[in-house]
Amino acid sequence: MQLMSTVDVDGLRVDKVVVRFGGLTAVDGQTLTAPRGRITGLIGPNGAGKTTTFNACTGVVRPTSGRVYLFGEDITKLPPQARALKGLGRTYQRMELFDTLTVRENVSLGKEAGMAGRNPFAHFFGRRAQAEQLRRLADSAMEMCGITAFAAQRPADLSTGQRRLVELARCIAGEFPIMLLDEPSSGLDGGETEEFGSILTTLVADRNVGILIVEHDMSLVMSTCDYIHVLDFGKPIFEGTPSEVANSELVRSAYLGTQGDLEELEAADA
Numbered sequence: 001m002q003l004m005s006t007v008d009v010d011g012l013r014v015d016k017v018v019v020r021f022g023g024l025t026a027v028d029g030q031t032l033t034a035p036r037g038r039i040t041g042l043i044g045p046n047g048a049g050k051t052t053t054f055n056a057c058t059g060v061v062r063p064t065s066g067r068v069y070l071f072g073e074d075i076t077k078l079p080p081q082a083r084a085l086k087g088l089g090r091t092y093q094r095m096e097l098f099d100t101l102t103v104r105e106n107v108s109l110g111k112e113a114g115m116a117g118r119n120p121f122a123h124f125f126g127r128r129a130q131a132e133q134l135r136r137l138a139d140s141a142m143e144m145c146g147i148t149a150f151a152a153q154r155p156a157d158l159s160t161g162q163r164r165l166v167e168l169a170r171c172i173a174g175e176f177p178i179m180l181l182d183e184p185s186s187g188l189d190g191g192e193t194e195e196f197g198s199i200l201t202t203l204v205a206d207r208n209v210g211i212l213i214v215e216h217d218m219s220l221v222m223s224t225c226d227y228i229h230v231l232d233f234g235k236p237i238f239e240g241t242p243s244e245v246a247n248s249e250l251v252r253s254a255y256l257g258t259q260g261d262l263e264e265l266e267a268a269d270a
């Protein structure tokens with residue numbers, strides 16, 4: 001049998017990452033893989049180290065030790081923008097939409113920013129072809145997220161659920177093969193969360209992207225993720241399929257005291 005190298009992954013690979021803030025070890029040896037064609041979840045109680053792991057992937061924090069690879073390339077020391085140009089897209093927990101721009105313009109930015117970074121002469125050459133490509137990508141992303149009707153509106157005029165979809169559409173328009181979603185269901189009601197989950201499932205099936213999702217909403221995680229990693233106090237404590245996670249005594253005990261999450265975990269196991 002040929003063993004797969006740690007970097008030989010068709011997507012994102014986090015390898016034994018440790019992040020310390022002064023005397024506090026926020027992440028203590030996290031290893032995970034988020035390949036194309038799969039939705040990977042990262043869950044854990046408050047303060048478990050999820051956001052810090054996420055930030056180590058996107059380049060917002062530098063690991064104390066360990067490596068981060070994207071399609072086999074070591075990106076541990078690259079800044080966030082360079083990681084985005086290599087195919088790592090992300091959404092933000094606190095949505096970062098531009099309220100002076102229309103929804104269509106916000107969605108187009110997903111690709112536009114990358115185009116400008118890649119080709120500094122883009123302003124002089126091929127403008128029409130690029131504009132046409134941007135229009136196509138934005139149209140298709142808005143359609144996938146069901147927000148075409150709001151294309152000419154400003155994000156400030158939309159509900160939280162609709163704004164979340166604009167952010168997702170911007171990431172989709174960017175054509176990132178790997179997408180990191182930071183608590184995307186925050187502020188959404190049950191119906192909106194369900195709709196969001198079905199868009200993610202379609203996205204992975206239709207475009208073969210890989211998604212790593214940090215999420216508190218257990219119903220979204222359990223219904224969309226193919227594989228889940230669980231952190232507690234910075235340490236990876238369990239990984240497996242949603243039903244394996246829901247059945248794990250170790251995971252349940254980590255969630256004791258967080259009654260809402262525990263109930264949703266138990267509901268997923270029912």
Ligand SMILES: Nc1ncnc2c1ncn2[C@@H]1O[C@H](COP(=O)(O)OP(=O)(O)OP(=O)(O)O)[C@@H](O)[C@H]1O
Nearest residue numbers: 021024025026044045046047048049050051052053
């Ligand atoms: N910049 C920082 N400086 C110092 N400590 C930090 C910093 N960022 C996070 N921490 C600490 O690291 C630990 C992990 O935090 P992190 O935000 O990664 O957890 P989390 O699982 O995302 O939590 P939550 O679910 O509440 O968002 C916490 O104890 C937090 O207080």
